[in-house]
Amino acid sequence: MSLQIESIPEVPARGSEDGTPPRRPSNVLVLFEASANGAAALRDAAQLSGPHAQLTVVTLAPQSVAGRCCQRGPGVEVLNCVVREEADRELDQARAILGDAGGRATFTTLAGAPDPPLAAWAAGRMFDLIVLPKRRLALGGHPFARRLRRATTAELHFAG
Secondary structure: OOOOOOOOOOOOOOOOOOOOOOOOOOEEEEEOOOOHHHHHHHHHHHHHHOOOOEEEEEEEEEOOOOOOOOOOOOOHHHHHHHHHHHHHHHHHHHHHHHHHHHHHEEEEEEEEOOOOOHHHHHHOOOOOEEEEEOOOOOOOOOOOHHHHHHHOOOEEEEEO
């Protein structure tokens, strides 16, 4: 899948109504996936965080668990390896999309069976803002949103 790469413009922070200076988040997490909404989430995270914030880009690599009986075909380990490699390729796409803004970013792949522990991982890192790609057909929003709200105090932002 090919994503259109465009530069990320710097957006000034909005002022508050009471005249206090705007506060930008200093520690931002963005969940990236290879989709138009994933690219929008990256752009939004870079714009909302500003030039001095720590930006963390994460991709997910859900892992399968070996079945109880013999299986034909490639082993679970091979399939899990392929999923992790695809997640690493998605991080390469994220680096390309961020361009110069990627210089201040940390890139991480979370693996887990059956789902990566995104909420617990995020809770331990004290993010101010978490940007998720919108899910059009997901009832109730992004599938990780509820767990992130329970585990963290971060503001959630949906992009796409």
